[in-house]
Amino acid sequence: GAVVSQHPSWVICKSGTSVKIECRSLDFQATTMFWYRQFPKQSLMLMATSNEGSKATYEQGVEKDKFLINHASLTLSTLTVTSAHPEDSSFYICSARSFRLAGYNEQFFGPGTRLTVL
Amino acid sequence: AQKVTQAQTEISVVEKEDVTLDCVYETRDTTYYLFWYKQPPSGELVFLIRRNSFDEQNEISGRYSWNFQKSTSSFNFTITASQVVDSAVYFCALTWANNLFFGTGTRLTVIP
Numbered sequence: 001g002a003v004v005s006q007h008p009s010w011v012i013c014k015s016g017t018s019v020k021i022e023c024r025s026l027d028f029q030a031t032t033m034f035w036y037r038q039f040p041k042q043s044l045m046l047m048a049t050s051n052e053g054s055k056a057t058y059e060q061g062v063e064k065d066k067f068l069i070n071h072a073s074l075t076l077s078t079l080t081v082t083s084a085h086p087e088d089s090s091f092y093i094c095s096a097r098s099f100r101l102a103g104y105n106e107q108f109f110g111p112g113t114r115l116t117v118l
Numbered sequence: 119a120q121k122v123t124q125a126q127t128e129i130s131v132v133e134k135e136d137v138t139l140d141c142v143y144e145t146r147d148t149t150y151y152l153f154w155y156k157q158p159p160s161g162e163l164v165f166l167i168r169r170n171s172f173d174e175q176n177e178i179s180g181r182y183s184w185n186f187q188k189s190t191s192s193f194n195f196t197i198t199a200s201q202v203v204d205s206a207v208y209f210c211a212l213t214w215a216n217n218l219f220f221g222t223g224t225r226l227t228v229i230p
Contacts, residue, residue: 111162
């Protein structure tokens with residue numbers, strides 16, 4: 001149980017285009033989903049937290065107009081990188097949390113999406 | 119402020135050696151959770167353990183063991199008889215404001 005999927009697993013795009021990454025909780029309803037970014041050989045940095053049906057909360061320094069997050073249902077959150085640039089190339093990881101499943105203290109992670117912007 | 123320190127950025131051991139990965143944390147919360155995750159080259163995070171602040175019992179799971187000491191704010195992870203498949207980056211993490219705060223990770227290389 002507690003499986004989280006991400007799609008696509010990798011994507012290459014041209015500079016200036018937008019890319020959408022999907023995060024799905026497959027066998028549970030996620031009240032909260034999180035988006036992390038990980039640059040090579042670095043740690044995971046939280047970008048934003050989203051609760052179903054409400055606006056995402058972005059961490060300091062993360063541009064909300066550039067990284068659009070939509071959490072339309074209890075099993076799906078999307079991250080859209082708008083007008084992507086090479087510096088947005090990174091590994092994006094989502095996670096999901098269900099209070100009913102594991103309280104507030106455990107997140108279930110997706111496999112990640114590697115974005116390369118040319 | 120919350121902080122997780124993994125002072126060892128990279129460790130190399132020869133197969134079958136034991137290795138300990140250090141994790142030191144800072145928090146003002148009285149109730150908190152600590153985690154260890156493994157990130158193999160594929161990138162997917164693998165959950166290893168969760169420990170709450172009220173449970174200082176050490177835990178053993180196969181070749182893995184964890185030593186939680188509140189007095190020194192440490193939550194160290196030991197791999198016994200290391201194997202090549204243990205090569206990965208290992209992250210220690212702390213709950214903070216209902217979110218997870220990750221340390222910088224330790225890259226473990228097990229040499230055959």
